[in-house]
Amino acid sequence: MSATPPVPSAAPGSGREAGRSTDPALAAGTGPDAEVVPDHDVRAVLAITAFRRLWLALALSSFGDWLGTFAKIGMAAGIAGGDHTRANLAVSAVIILQIAPAALLGPLAGALADRLDRRATMVVGDLLRFGLFASIPVVGTLTWLFVATLLIELVALFWGPAKDATVPNLVPRRQLEAANQVSLAATYGSAPVAGVVFIALTLLAGVLDGFVPALAGSQVNLALYVNAVTFLVAALVVARLDIPPRAPRREGARTSVWRDIVEGWRFVGRNRVLRGLVGGMLGAFAAGGVVIGLGRSLVRDLGAGDPGFGVLAVAVFSGLALGMWTGPRLLSGLSRRRLFALALTAAGGFLLLVGLVPNIVMAALFCLGLGACAGVAWVTGFTLLGLEADDEVRGRTFAFVGSVTRIVLVLVMAAAPALAALLGEHTLRFTAHHALTYNGAALTFGLAGLLLTAAGVLALRSMDDRPGTSLRRDLQRAWRERGRSAGERSGARPPWPGTFVALEGGDGAGKSTQARLLQAWVHEELGREVVLSREPGGTVTGVALREVLLLTKQPLDPRAEALLFAADRAQHVAEVLRPALERGAVVVSDRYVDSSLAYQGAGRALEQADVERLSRWATQGLLPDLTVVLDVDPATARARRGGDAGRGGDDRMEAESVAFHERVRRQFLDLAAREPERYLVVDASGAPEDVAARIRQRLEPLLGSSTTSAGTGPAGATAAPRPASQPATGASS
Ligand SMILES: Nc1ncnc2c1ncn2[C@@H]1O[C@H](COP(=O)(O)OP(=O)(O)O)[C@@H](O)[C@H]1O
Ligand SMILES: Cc1cn([C@H]2C[C@H](O)[C@@H](COP(=O)(O)OP(=O)(O)O)O2)c(=O)[nH]c1=O
Structure with missing residues (x-):
C-alpha cells in the first residue's frame, strides 16, 4: 500500500534511508531538540530531474490510490445495498483488505523487492494496478472488488519499497529531508485533491451514465477509470527514469525478517521515550481506524450521502496536509515531545466533538482540526522516532512500528462497526422539545476521542523532556516565536538567566563607543554584572585568529575566512x-x-544559508536577545575611522570597496527587518549620547525583567570578567 493510510514506513526518507545516513548534518541529533540542519530548500530538491520525475510518479500514484480508496468504499457500500450493517461490513472489508497485506507481509515484501530491479518493479507494478483498477467496474461484483483490492495492495507492497529505496540514490543526503517533505506533500496533499475530484466525478457520472453505458450501474465507475489511467501515466513516467546503479546491500540485512521484527520490538520496549511514542502512535491509528471504519455511517446518520462523505474526507486530509506542512514550523520553539503529545490530545478533543455535534458543517470543521492535529503528530512522531532510535536499529524500529500500527488499524476498523452496533442508539432529552439522538457510530467516535486524549496525556507522562516547566508557559513562548526559520528556531535560547546584546554595523559606525557607554550604564545604573566582549578576538585563541583575519598579507579564500570567523565565534x-x-x-x-x-554572506557573496549554518553550528544556536544595528552610510563611517587616531590603517575588511560596504550595510538592515522584535536599528549618524539613549530605551524593559539573576548587586557588579583580550579599553581596531 502506498498512500492509505498514513503509516511511517510508507514514506520516503523513513527509517530505512535515515538509518543509513552518515551525513553529520542529518545524523547530528540524538535527542528531540538536537540540531538537525538539512537543506530544506524544496525547490532545490525538485530541481533534480530524476527525483522530480519519481516525485511526479509518486504524486500520480498517490492521487490514484486515494481516488481508488474513495471509489472502492463508495462502491462497496453501494453494492451491499441499503442495509446499514451490511454496508458497514463491506466498507470495513475493503479497508481491511487494503491494509492487511502491508501489515502482515510488509517487511517480507520489502526484503524481496530489494532483490528485484527497482525500475522494472515500479513500472510493472503501475501497469498491473492500471489493469486491476480498470477491471473493478468491468466485473462489477463485490467479490471481485475484494480480490482486486487485495491484489492491488500486494502489488503496492513491492512498488513502495522500490520507490523508497530509489529516493536516496537520486538525492544528496543533505536534501533527503526536503525530499521527504515534498514526498509527504505529494502522498497526503493528493488526498484532498482526490476527494474533490471524487465528488466531481460522482456528480458528473450521474449526468453521464445515461449516455455512456460503461459508467452505468455505479456512480463511482468513472472515478475508478480515471484512477486506472493515473497508474498508466505513472508507469510511463517511471519507465523514462534514469536510476543510478544500486549500492551493494549490507550482508546480513536480508537474513531474517522475523529476527528484525523481534529486535525492533525489544528495542522499543526498553526505551521509555519510544514506548511513549509508539503508544501514542498506536492510539492515533486506533482513532484513525474508527474514523475510516465508521465515517460513512456517521455521515449517513447526519443525512449526507457519498458527497457528504467526500466532504469529510477532504476536510480530514486537507487538515492532515496542512498540519504536516506548517505545524512543526508554527510551533518550532516547543519541545517536539510536548508537541507530539499535545497534538494527540487535541486530535482526541476534535474527534470527540465530531461525535458529539450532529451537524455536517460543524463535523467538517472539526475534521479539519482533527486532520491538522493528526498531521502535526504524525510528522513530529516520525521525526522523533528517527532521532530516538539508534542508527543501527532505526530501520527495524520503523518496520516494527509500520506493521504494528497497521495491525491496530485493521483490528479497530473491524471492531468499530461491531462496537457501534453494540452501543446502539441513545437519546438525550433536555426538555420536552429538545433532545439529541446519538447512534452507535457517533458514540464510538466520542469514545475514540476520549481514548486518544488519554493516549496523548500518557505519552506526555512517559516522555516529557521538560518536567517542572509549565506547559502553558512553554506554549506561550513557542507561540511568540512561531514561524521563525530553522536557523532562528534552533536559536531559541536555553533558559539561562543572563541577557545577551550584540552590537552590529559597519566599521566605524560607533560600536565600540556604544559598547562602553552601555557597559557603564548597566553596571552603574542597574548594578548588574556586565561582560563586554568582541568578535573577532574575544579570547586568547580569538586574538590569534584576528591577526590572521584582519592583518594577514597572504590571500585568504572567502571560505577559509568564513571558517576562521566561525572558529573565533x-x-x-x-x-x-x-x-x-x-x-x-x-x-x-x-x-x-x-x-x-x-x-561573508553579502560582502563576499558566499551562500547565505551556508554562512548561517556554519554560525549556527559554531554557536550551538545561541542568538542574542537583542541585536542593535548601528546604521550609518559607509562614507561617514570611513571618515570617522580616518579621524580615529587610535586605529592603524585600514585592515583587510576596511580596505574593501564602497560597493562591498554598501552590500554589508544593506544586509544588516535586511536581517533586522525580518525580525523586528529581536532587532533595534539606530541611526548612528547622531551624537554618541543620543544613540546611547535610544539603545537604553529599548533595553530597559529587557533588562528589568531579568535583574533577579545571579551576579547582581553592587558587590558583584564591579567584577566584570573580561575576555582575555580587553576590547573594552581603547578603540576596538
Ligand atoms: N555617534 C558618533 N558620532 C561621531 N563620531 C563617533 C560616533 N561614535 C563613534 N565615533 C567616533 O568614530 C570613531 C569610530 O568609532 P568606534 O566606536 O570605534 O566604531 P566601531 O567600533 O564601530 O568601529 C571613533 O573615533 C569614535 O570616537
Ligand atoms: C565578527 C566578524 C567580523 N568581520 C569583519 C568586520 C570588521 O571589518 C572586522 C572586525 O574588525 P573590528 O576592528 O573588530 O571592527 P570595527 O572596525 O567595526 O571596529 O572583521 C567579518 O567580516 N565577519 C565576522 O564574522
Whole structure:
C-alpha cells in the first residue's frame, strides 16, 4: 500500500534511508531538540530531474490510490445495498483488505523487492494496478472488488519499497529531508485533491451514465477509470527514469525478517521515550481506524450521502496536509515531545466533538482540526522516532512500528462497526422539545476521542523532556516565536538567566563607543554584572585568529575566512558568552553572527544559508536577545575611522570597496527587518549620547525583567570578567 493510510514506513526518507545516513548534518541529533540542519530548500530538491520525475510518479500514484480508496468504499457500500450493517461490513472489508497485506507481509515484501530491479518493479507494478483498477467496474461484483483490492495492495507492497529505496540514490543526503517533505506533500496533499475530484466525478457520472453505458450501474465507475489511467501515466513516467546503479546491500540485512521484527520490538520496549511514542502512535491509528471504519455511517446518520462523505474526507486530509506542512514550523520553539503529545490530545478533543455535534458543517470543521492535529503528530512522531532510535536499529524500529500500527488499524476498523452496533442508539432529552439522538457510530467516535486524549496525556507522562516547566508557559513562548526559520528556531535560547546584546554595523559606525557607554550604564545604573566582549578576538585563541583575519598579507579564500570567523565565534561562545549568560551577566558583544552574514554572506557573496549554518553550528544556536544595528552610510563611517587616531590603517575588511560596504550595510538592515522584535536599528549618524539613549530605551524593559539573576548587586557588579583580550579599553581596531 502506498498512500492509505498514513503509516511511517510508507514514506520516503523513513527509517530505512535515515538509518543509513552518515551525513553529520542529518545524523547530528540524538535527542528531540538536537540540531538537525538539512537543506530544506524544496525547490532545490525538485530541481533534480530524476527525483522530480519519481516525485511526479509518486504524486500520480498517490492521487490514484486515494481516488481508488474513495471509489472502492463508495462502491462497496453501494453494492451491499441499503442495509446499514451490511454496508458497514463491506466498507470495513475493503479497508481491511487494503491494509492487511502491508501489515502482515510488509517487511517480507520489502526484503524481496530489494532483490528485484527497482525500475522494472515500479513500472510493472503501475501497469498491473492500471489493469486491476480498470477491471473493478468491468466485473462489477463485490467479490471481485475484494480480490482486486487485495491484489492491488500486494502489488503496492513491492512498488513502495522500490520507490523508497530509489529516493536516496537520486538525492544528496543533505536534501533527503526536503525530499521527504515534498514526498509527504505529494502522498497526503493528493488526498484532498482526490476527494474533490471524487465528488466531481460522482456528480458528473450521474449526468453521464445515461449516455455512456460503461459508467452505468455505479456512480463511482468513472472515478475508478480515471484512477486506472493515473497508474498508466505513472508507469510511463517511471519507465523514462534514469536510476543510478544500486549500492551493494549490507550482508546480513536480508537474513531474517522475523529476527528484525523481534529486535525492533525489544528495542522499543526498553526505551521509555519510544514506548511513549509508539503508544501514542498506536492510539492515533486506533482513532484513525474508527474514523475510516465508521465515517460513512456517521455521515449517513447526519443525512449526507457519498458527497457528504467526500466532504469529510477532504476536510480530514486537507487538515492532515496542512498540519504536516506548517505545524512543526508554527510551533518550532516547543519541545517536539510536548508537541507530539499535545497534538494527540487535541486530535482526541476534535474527534470527540465530531461525535458529539450532529451537524455536517460543524463535523467538517472539526475534521479539519482533527486532520491538522493528526498531521502535526504524525510528522513530529516520525521525526522523533528517527532521532530516538539508534542508527543501527532505526530501520527495524520503523518496520516494527509500520506493521504494528497497521495491525491496530485493521483490528479497530473491524471492531468499530461491531462496537457501534453494540452501543446502539441513545437519546438525550433536555426538555420536552429538545433532545439529541446519538447512534452507535457517533458514540464510538466520542469514545475514540476520549481514548486518544488519554493516549496523548500518557505519552506526555512517559516522555516529557521538560518536567517542572509549565506547559502553558512553554506554549506561550513557542507561540511568540512561531514561524521563525530553522536557523532562528534552533536559536531559541536555553533558559539561562543572563541577557545577551550584540552590537552590529559597519566599521566605524560607533560600536565600540556604544559598547562602553552601555557597559557603564548597566553596571552603574542597574548594578548588574556586565561582560563586554568582541568578535573577532574575544579570547586568547580569538586574538590569534584576528591577526590572521584582519592583518594577514597572504590571500585568504572567502571560505577559509568564513571558517576562521566561525572558529573565533565557537571559542568565544564556549569560553566567554555562555558561561557569562549562565551566571546571569549582561553580555555585550561587539559584533556576532550577523557580521558573518553581512560580510561573508553579502560582502563576499558566499551562500547565505551556508554562512548561517556554519554560525549556527559554531554557536550551538545561541542568538542574542537583542541585536542593535548601528546604521550609518559607509562614507561617514570611513571618515570617522580616518579621524580615529587610535586605529592603524585600514585592515583587510576596511580596505574593501564602497560597493562591498554598501552590500554589508544593506544586509544588516535586511536581517533586522525580518525580525523586528529581536532587532533595534539606530541611526548612528547622531551624537554618541543620543544613540546611547535610544539603545537604553529599548533595553530597559529587557533588562528589568531579568535583574533577579545571579551576579547582581553592587558587590558583584564591579567584577566584570573580561575576555582575555580587553576590547573594552581603547578603540576596538
Ligand atoms: N555617534 C558618533 N558620532 C561621531 N563620531 C563617533 C560616533 N561614535 C563613534 N565615533 C567616533 O568614530 C570613531 C569610530 O568609532 P568606534 O566606536 O570605534 O566604531 P566601531 O567600533 O564601530 O568601529 C571613533 O573615533 C569614535 O570616537
Ligand atoms: C565578527 C566578524 C567580523 N568581520 C569583519 C568586520 C570588521 O571589518 C572586522 C572586525 O574588525 P573590528 O576592528 O573588530 O571592527 P570595527 O572596525 O567595526 O571596529 O572583521 C567579518 O567580516 N565577519 C565576522 O564574522
